[in-house]
Amino acid sequence: MNLENQIQHRKLPKKSIIKRAVFIFIGAILMAVGLEIFLIPNQIMDGGIVGISIILSHITAIKIGLIIFILNVPFFFIGYKQIGKTFALSTLFAITILSITTVYLHPVPAFTDDILLATVFGGIALGSGVGLVIRYGGSLDGTEILAILINKKIPFSVGEVIMFFNIFIFGTGGFVFGWDRAMYSVLAYFIAFKTIDIVIEGLDQSKSAWIISDKHKEIGEAILARLGRGVTFLSGEGAYTGEDKKVIFCVITRLEEAKLKLIIEDLDSNAFLAVADIAEVRGGRFKKRAIH
Numbered sequence: 001m002n003l004e005n006q007i008q009h010r011k012l013p014k015k016s017i018i019k020r021a022v023f024i025f026i027g028a029i030l031m032a033v034g035l036e037i038f039l040i041p042n043q044i045m046d047g048g049i050v051g052i053s054i055i056l057s058h059i060t061a062i063k064i065g066l067i068i069f070i071l072n073v074p075f076f077f078i079g080y081k082q083i084g085k086t087f088a089l090s091t092l093f094a095i096t097i098l099s100i101t102t103v104y105l106h107p108v109p110a111f112t113d114d115i116l117l118a119t120v121f122g123g124i125a126l127g128s129g130v131g132l133v134i135r136y137g138g139s140l141d142g143t144e145i146l147a148i149l150i151n152k153k154i155p156f157s158v159g160e161v162i163m164f165f166n167i168f169i170f171g172t173g174g175f176v177f178g179w180d181r182a183m184y185s186v187l188a189y190f191i192a193f194k195t196i197d198i199v200i201e202g203l204d205q206s207k208s209a210w211i212i213s214d215k216h217k218e219i220g221e222a223i224l225a226r227l228g229r230g231v232t233f234l235s236g237e238g239a240y241t242g243e244d245k246k247v248i249f250c251v252i253t254r255l256e257e258a259k260l261k262l263i264i265e266d267l268d269s270n271a272f273l274a275v276a277d278i279a280e281v282r283g284g285r286f287k288k289r290a291i292h
Contacts, residue, residue: 075142127195
């Protein structure tokens with residue numbers, strides 16, 4: 001019996017499926033609002049497949065929802081093969097809701113004619129929607145899937161492929177809508193990009209701390225008592241000295257970073273400290289305890 005037969009794909013619980021569907025639904029609607037209520041009426045584009053759809057809709061007068069759906073259908077099948085059934089179905093659901101909602105919202109007048117306000121709030125709505133859909137296992141644009149496939153055949157990263165793709169789209173948009181609109185489109189894309197990060201990672205971003213010190217016990221006890229954070233002692237060996245070392249690992253919030261540095265400075269000013277961002281923390285005993 002091979003490994004594939006031994007590992008059974010577990011179905012998601014009904015509660016998880018409903019939760020995923022609800023948030024993907026909300027995300028798709030938010031993106032549609034960003035497009036039809038803010039960006040498109042002011043001739044501001046998004047990047048990726050949606051950006052191409054905006055240009056084609058403007059040139060052909062075909063409803064953008066239909067173009068978005070048609071252009072993304074091939075990526076549904078690619079996503080099914082490359083990433084899996086759950087991702088593909090979530091993506092198909094998200095794109096379907098997005099396409100239908102844009103059709104219904106198209107007759108609704110823009111909330112504002114101010115180009116800067118439309119750019120900022122359109123970018124935020126767009127990024128919030130895309131971020132929610134990605135966070136719950138789907139996609140609203142086939143650009144990343146395409147970039148992953150191209151990346152296997154050319155010496156460029158996925159991010160670089162997406163960047164080149166979007167430069168072409170915004171450049172084309174400059175000829176269609178004017179260069180001022182193309183520049184506002186870049187700004188909207190940047191705002192959406194940053195909003196996606198916030199939605200996926202959350203505002204309360206955690207940090208991991210790695211500390212190497214001869215006073216590891218004292219520092220560990222101080223972190224537990226003064227920060228209320230659990231610590232883990234790991235065994236290490238210095239490559240240069242060959243000495244055994246104890247490494248302290250703990251997870252903190254960004255607001256606790258300054259206090260952690262003070263604790264370490266008080267107990268061992270020569271201690272090694274490395275701090276890194278963490279996108280998500282689950283399980284374990286990383287919950288904050290009462291401090292004293």
